Amino acid sequence: MTAEDEALAALQASALLDVLKWGAPVSFEATDQLYDEDQGHDQGVVGYLNFKHLQDLIDRATSNGRFKLGEGLDSLGGDVLKRGITPQAFNAMPHLAAGVVVRRDYKQSPGWAVEGYRVLLQSYPFGKVDDIKWVQRSDAKRRVADQLFVGDNTLFSDEEFGLESIPGIPDDDDFSGVTLIAAHAFNPTTKQFELYIGQSKNPEHVDDSCWHWKKLLLSGGTPTGGTGLPVAPTMPSGGASTDVEDVPVRIKRTGAGEGSGAANG
Template identity: 35%
Template sequence: MSRGLAWAFQSACDQAFEDFARGTGYTALSAGVGRYDLLADRLDRIFSCGDFEVAEGMESVGLDVLYEGLTDQARRTMPVIKAGTVVRSNLHGSNGWALRGFRFITHSYRLGDVASIDWTHASKTLQAVSRQTPATFIPMTLLDEILDEEQRADLAAQDALPTVGMPTLVLVHALDRDTSERELAIGHSRYNEDSTVPWHWHEDLLGGPAPERSSRTVPYAPAPSQDAPDVSLRLRRSGAAEQAN
């Protein structure tokens, strides 16, 4: 699955640079919203969700639909992931996808600061996700039973945090519009009100070489057999917090 996440992000960034170039007058806000939509679109394509959901009795959506609007590079490198492996699982308005009993949601952040995110100033949904317990990765639904007295008093002054119905990771992405530098990481966020590490663990998804070609036949040919889908991703459920470098 890690290749699929990386492909979706790279494709979304490439398209955003073309559609929301500085010279056309788009602001950083416009470009950011555009990339948010593009990333969701690309993730739906790679996972056969949303507008790209596979009809009953079919192995894949037609390639004319799947490839519409994509660059030649995106078509050539798009990994094959079997339809149904990942399903849509939004969380309180945040785009989300789920597989094998856990979910991930997306979050945009500043380039170079992914390892130092302050979750205490994030949205209520991201705060709730970061409060999931590290040892068993049990979703937090009963805050008063889990938090100590000081934390309960702190929460009493805030709006109630939303519940998190299943173990949820965060897919953090960052892009520099001037240099085209990019970051993409997935991990188990940690509510860092102690101003220390913001992750129990997180993993860089752009560290390996980019594939030159996928196993999919192009252009506009029937999809190949998907007997060996690319769905590998390590899910850590315990362990010490990652040390900041």
């Protein structure tokens, strides 16, 4: 079994993959409702909104973040979970038992972990999943792309590399395992979108890939120049986030009827 197969199997067994594939289109549709080019919204705004929407939806489905259960509670009421999303989105939401997926942030970058794997989010311009320059992203994303890749069916000893844990990020005391990236993109003009999962890499040479491996989870939308909301995504059998740092962006309403709102990458 390859490193990719093992990672995907673990994420599928925990249903975290289901949460990502549910949350991404819901996030993009929410962003589409707020995006307004006439108010100066650009790719940075799109990436920020997608990030914040997706973060909230993952927390919602996994009982983390502001949806974390209080002591003595088995679940949150539907009135709480339904706030801020459409009835259709709520009805389609995977319902994971609390504790199956836990928050394991890295250097202030939100992360969600299952046994042996953690997922961080990154936005990118649609169609540019192979052009992400991790050294230009946040310190967290740069360090994640530097983590050791244990190749297919290859075993290494700690002594060979002088690391306390293989694989993983040596300076991360809160999580031991492989950190992956869920890369997401949405074009509000064409309504095209895509979602990838993979292990990022800082290339050693100009022609090297920025991924050890990546898997397309979702793609959809109308053709270039088309209109309308995102269509049902396709799920391949077989990339990712706007080039936006993890910094806050604030969007204000400028008047009645002028839609914009706030919802990070």
